[in-house]
Amino acid sequence: MGRDFVVTNSSSANIGSKKRTVGRKFSIGPKAARFIAIIIFGALGLLYLTQSTQGADRSYKLRDLSSQKSQLSEQRDRLQVESSRLQSLNEIDKSINPAAADAAKMQQTGQVNYLPAN
Numbered sequence: 001m002g003r004d005f006v007v008t009n010s011s012s013a014n015i016g017s018k019k020r021t022v023g024r025k026f027s028i029g030p031k032a033a034r035f036i037a038i039i040i041f042g043a044l045g046l047l048y049l050t051q052s053t054q055g056a057d058r059s060y061k062l063r064d065l066s067s068q069k070s071q072l073s074e075q076r077d078r079l080q081v082e083s084s085r086l087q088s089l090n091e092i093d094k095s096i097n098p099a100a101a102d103a104a105k106m107q108q109t110g111q112v113n114y115l116p117a118n
Contacts (some may be wrong), residue, residue, distance in 0.1 A: 020100070
């Protein structure tokens with residue numbers, strides 16, 4: 001059975017003692033901590049601004065679409081009233097004068113009279 005060869009940062013060669021393979025020498029100074037905090041707060045602020053502008057854009061689009069919907073529904077109602085009015089006038093005219101419907105058709109002219117040009 002062979003032994004594993006491990007490179008350590010320890011200067012002792014004692015067998016059976018626990019040795020660290022990676023050193024724990026990592027420290028952050030006060031200026032670096034401030035810089036990191038500023039970076040984090042800036043990123044969070046940027047994230048907040050993008051989310052709030054997306055919400056505002058959606059609300060503008062929603063308002064525009066709802067106003068367009070109301071305009072189209074008003075136009076549909078107006079056209080329905082106009083259609084029923086025109087249909088009722090035609091039906092009244094047909095019921096009063098059934099012969100007038102035939103007379104309203106175009107007929108061939110017999111003689112054409114022109115006005116004199118002055």
